[in-house]
Amino acid sequence: MNDSANVEIDNTGLAITTDSFVVDPIFFPGGDIGHLAVCGTVNDLSMAGARPLWLTTAFILEEGLPMEDLHRIVDSMGKTARKAGVDLVAGDTKVVPKGKADKLFINTTGVGVVKKGRTFGGQFARPGDQILISGTLGDHGVAILSAREGLAFETPVLSDSTPLWDLTRTILDTGADIQVMRDPTRGGLATTLNEIALQSELGIEILEGDLPFREAVSSACEILGLDLLFLANEGKMLVFVSKDEVNMVLAAMKDHPDGKEARRIGEVVSDHRGRVVMRTRIGGRRIVDMLTGEQLPRIC
Numbered sequence: 586m587n588d589s590a591n592v593e594i595d596n597t598g599l600a601i602t603t604d605s606f607v608v609d610p611i612f613f614p615g616g617d618i619g620h621l622a623v624c625g626t627v628n629d630l631s632m633a634g635a636r637p638l639w640l641t642t643a644f645i646l647e648e649g650l651p652m653e654d655l656h657r658i659v660d661s662m663g664k665t666a667r668k669a670g671v672d673l674v675a676g677d678t679k680v681v682p683k684g685k686a687d688k689l690f691i692n693t694t695g696v697g698v699v700k701k702g703r704t705f706g707g708q709f710a711r712p713g714d715q716i717l718i719s720g721t722l723g724d725h726g727v728a729i730l731s732a733r734e735g736l737a738f739e740t741p742v743l744s745d746s747t748p749l750w751d752l753t754r755t756i757l758d759t760g761a762d763i764q765v766m767r768d769p770t771r772g773g774l775a776t777t778l779n780e781i782a783l784q785s786e787l788g789i790e791i792l793e794g795d796l797p798f799r800e801a802v803s804s805a806c807e808i809l810g811l812d813l814l815f816l817a818n819e820g821k822m823l824v825f826v827s828k829d830e831v832n833m834v835l836a837a838m839k840d841h842p843d844g845k846e847a848r849r850i851g852e853v854v855s856d857h858r859g860r861v862v863m864r865t866r867i868g869g870r871r872i873v874d875m876l877t878g879e880q881l882p883r884i885c
Contacts, residue, residue: 607690619665627750637669647687706765718821724802761833767822775812781825791862802816
């Protein structure tokens with residue numbers, strides 16, 4: 586399934602999405618649960634090619650949550666919504682007894698407008714499509730882990746959570762024939778690519794040597810036995826584009842602040858349908874499976 590549902594009302598195309606956020610801790614390097622909730626919902630709409638317009642939100646609060654924490658999160662949501670160009674138009678609050686929740690859970694629903702005739706989804710991937718990623722992988726997952734476990738790195742790792750509509754609009758404005766856009770959140774790059782391979786009934790090949798990541802993230806994965814391919818991202822997007830137009834789209838991504846580290850990482854193939862295969866640095870081939878369970882719980 587894709588990240589948003591597309592509906593039509595009086596000849597107007599809309600995208601609608603809903604999500605729940607249960608991150609632990611609720612404040613982490615580079616963001617907080619409120620910032621994450623707005624970014625996650627805006628980005629799901631953006632991946633459907635929809636201009637995000639309205640959000641609703643509901644809070645489930647654990648009894649005893651400090652009011653200063655609640656104010657800080659609400660302020661963060663407001664700032665992020667203004668940055669993304671969306672209005673928070675409705676909300677609800679429920680309080681549960683102490684011990685029946687973990688500080689704060691947030692649910693958000695988003696609505697955006699889709700340009701007529703534009704539909705995006707994993708099922709539309711085509712053999713030969715080139716796969717672009719807008720930046721480094723795993724930043725959000727390692728940022729959450731470092732805050733949760735009290736880990737310190739020589740170079741601090743910040744969550745990459747950011748609203749992606751402006752970058753998406755820049756890509757779409759190139760006029761390229763793009764059929765698939767997706768943000769690799771829970772389950773990371775590996776799970777997202779497997780979902781697209783299954784939807785399209787095609788194979789996907791990625792190049793290990795072309796995957797972008799920060800040295801601190803790679804080091805954390807080696808020390809803790811984590812697989813970079815499965816780490817969550819909250820401010821990155823995958824774009825599938827034809828070979829003829831890949832350089833134009835990549836250049837547009839690199840010219841945008843949220844895509845300056847964009848890379849080509851692979852392509853869609855007709856072989857090994859429904860599977861993702863990675864070509865390793867030493868010339869071998871490795872099947873990349875979908876994540877089962879949660880590599881890191883309570884991450885988004």
